[in-house]
Amino acid sequence: MALVTTQRTGLVDQVIEQMRTAVTEGEWPIGERIPTESELVTSLGVGRNTVREAVRALSHSGLLEVRQGDGTYVRATSELSGAMRRLCTDELREALEVRRMIEADGAYHAALRRTEDDVSALRVALRERNATVHGDDETTAVEADFQLHLLIIDCAHNTLLSELYRGLMETMRASVATTFSRTNEYPDDQIMHDALVEAIIARDAERAAREAGGFFEDLLRRHT
Known part of the structure; x- marks a missing residue:
């Protein structure tokens, strides 16, 4: 260069x-x-x-x-995401708390605003996420999980929210990698992801926010 x-x-x-x-x-x-x-x-x-x-x-x-x-x-x-990628207990807790705030509200609005194209994309992303967690390639599994969460944010159709999430992309991805677990270790993880996507597709905003918030509450209890 x-x-x-x-x-x-x-x-x-x-x-x-x-x-x-x-x-x-x-x-x-x-x-x-x-x-x-x-x-x-x-x-x-x-x-x-x-x-x-x-x-x-x-x-x-x-x-x-x-x-x-x-x-x-x-x-x-960015300096912000770079500093937060050192995900020891305190940084991980902060990252998960931020994700809980952003993604619970994002899921709520995704349920209200999702389009039929969004529904198709969500189903594909969920299927890919669930398939990769059983595989041997952890990097691929982490990325598939992250892409599903990113898609949910985009389904809220709020440009500023999507830009905010992408501005913290490395931190978000790092928190996924840090908390990643195989489905057979924590089978509820797949159930929670399935339920979250189902709520968005059903346009049940309250349930979508509840599922997203509950998922991060579980991660906070488990990892911090």
Whole structure:
């Protein structure tokens, strides 16, 4: 990726901003290794110390992760979600509480506003979610579970709500991964997801909100 050569004032801040932009705009995708220190020095026209300070700052904020002997990787697209991806007990509790607030209300409005196209999409997403939790690929299972929750938010047809949820996407996905369990470990998880989708399809807003809220209450009891 070609970065803009910096001016000679505020070099570290300029490098930080350009690297942050490369992350937030997807030029450096999550999970991918960023260019080497030598490559950044050449692209930016600055010294190694400047690059190291910028990488250190972005690592501290949670956007980047330095892996000794391997390189530097993108770990989040915003400082907020990056900081919250360290999901120890307190962070996980906060993430689940936020999800409970957002998703219970999202489920309520999804039940009121869902379209027939939404119904078809929900059924497919639920089927894929339930099928993958029995498989051996945990990454695929986590992603299928997350995509179902994201779809439910989109079914509320509130642009700001969907943007808010996507703004916390890494945190939301990380909380799914942290609390993920096979169906045979917690069979109620599948029952809860089935009941939630059924309530949305039936346009039962109160039940949809109750099912979503109850699901996160259960996760909070189980994991925090």
